[in-house]
Amino acid sequence: MGWVLRILIVEDEIRLAENIARSFRESGGYAVDVARDGEDGFFMAESNPYDAILLDLMLPRMDGTQVLKKIRASSRHTPVLVLTARDEKESIVSLLNCGADDYLTKPFDLGELLARVKALIRRDKGHASPVLTVGDLQIDTVERTVRRNQKTVVLTAMEYRVLEYLAYRPRAVVSKTELLEHLYDYNWEKFSNVIEVYISGLRRKLNKASSEALIHTYRGQGYVLQQ
Secondary structure (H helix, E strand, C coil): CCCCCEEEEECCCHHHHHHHHHHHHHHHCCEEEEECCHHHHHHHHHHCCCCEEEEECCCCCCCHHHHHHHHHHCCCCCCEEEEECCCCHHHHHHHHHHCCCEEEECCCCHHHHHHHHHHHHHHHCCCCCCEEEECCEEEECCCCEEEECCEEECCCHHHHHHHHHHHCCCCCCECHHHHHHHHCCCCHHHHCCCHHHHHHHHHHHHHHHCCCCCEEEECCCEEEECC
16 A cells, blocks of 8 residues: 555653654655644544544643543544554553554664555555455555556556546445545645646546546546456
8 A cells, every 4th residue: 555545643751752753754745744743633633534544642732642531432444553652562562552553662763664654554445455446446555556457557646646536435335525635734725726637647548548437426426446
């Protein structure tokens, strides 16, 4: 999965949070929001449709374990990866019992963090394999490559993110607002007219490899990827 996806980082160490956010934006193409304390983190987790949450344990105003418990108590099943300085078995078992999906102990490698979060999102979407398949379309979310009818399709970064997001929800109607929320951060409103441009470019490129339509427009509702 590559990340037409949106993640939340709840981390009070400003430099670390910025480094993680930069890594996800540049290497994975994610939209990233950052919260600097537990209360803010919980509020944002409740208010937005994140694909994954990175949660530090030692936070001001509300610690990470409390945030995790409140997220799970609200019946949100967003994958949560905990960042912790603690490595004792008892602490890790406790975290997993509270609803964490995975953890990394500090200091950690940013490449490993990226890979672990990708795996969590794939699993959450029901895709254990990094390759998404819809009809004759194949998307390798690790290599970020697209093939249709055995032919390579070259996409821009944003076209790829739109297509990948649709591919995680095959046959589901995905609204323009939902796409925008996952492609951009809080400022997405100013980009509200770009989705049609990306969809048009995707259709043109995908139809060169096969004449059968893959992206369908449901007027007033959104877009569906199916063959």
